Amino acid sequence: xxxxxVKAIIKAAQGKEEEVSRExxxxxxxxxxEEGCINYDMHRxxxxxxxxxxxxxxxxxxxxxxxLETPHIKAFLSKADTLLEEPVDISLWEKVS
Numbered sequence: 116x117x118x119x120x121v122k123a124i125i126k127a128a129q130g131k132e133e134e135v136s137r138e139x140x141x142x143x144x145x146x147x148x149e150e151g152c153i154n155y156d157m158h159r160x161x162x163x164x165x166x167x168x169x170x171x172x173x174x175x176x177x178x179x180x181x182x183l184e185t186p187h188i189k190a191f192l193s194k195a196d197t198l199l200e201e202p203v204d205i206s207l208w209e210k211v212s
Contacts, residue, residue: 118153119173120208126200127165135198138191139167145187151178165200176207 127135139157146155151174160166173179182188195203 117175118210119176119179120210121169121171121173121179122206122208123169123171124204125167125169126204127167128198128200129165131198132165135165135167138194138198139169142187142191145185146182149178149182149185151175152182179207 125135125139136159143155143157146152153172153174154170156170158168158170160168171179173182192203
């Protein structure tokens with residue numbers, strides 16, 4: 116697989132919406148510096164302020180795999196049980212046209 120696109124949906128636990136937002140924002144700068152990161156765009160639902168979406172593009176799957184092992188991602192995931200309503204929903208996509 117060459118370039119890979121990631122869609123990650125994060126649902127904050129009730130009352131944790133702003134804390135989750137702050138924690139997610141901390142991921143952006145270090146991630147954009149990672150080898151193979153093309154873009155790492157964070158979005159927030161207009162209808163439900165506790166739902167966040169990351170739209171990411173990585174040069175190759177191996178770059179994404181390294182990203183998932185970085186200290187900043189591991190630090191966020193270590194807090195996920197107390198911050199999130201459910202596990203992060205991650206899906207991988209490849210461009211076809």
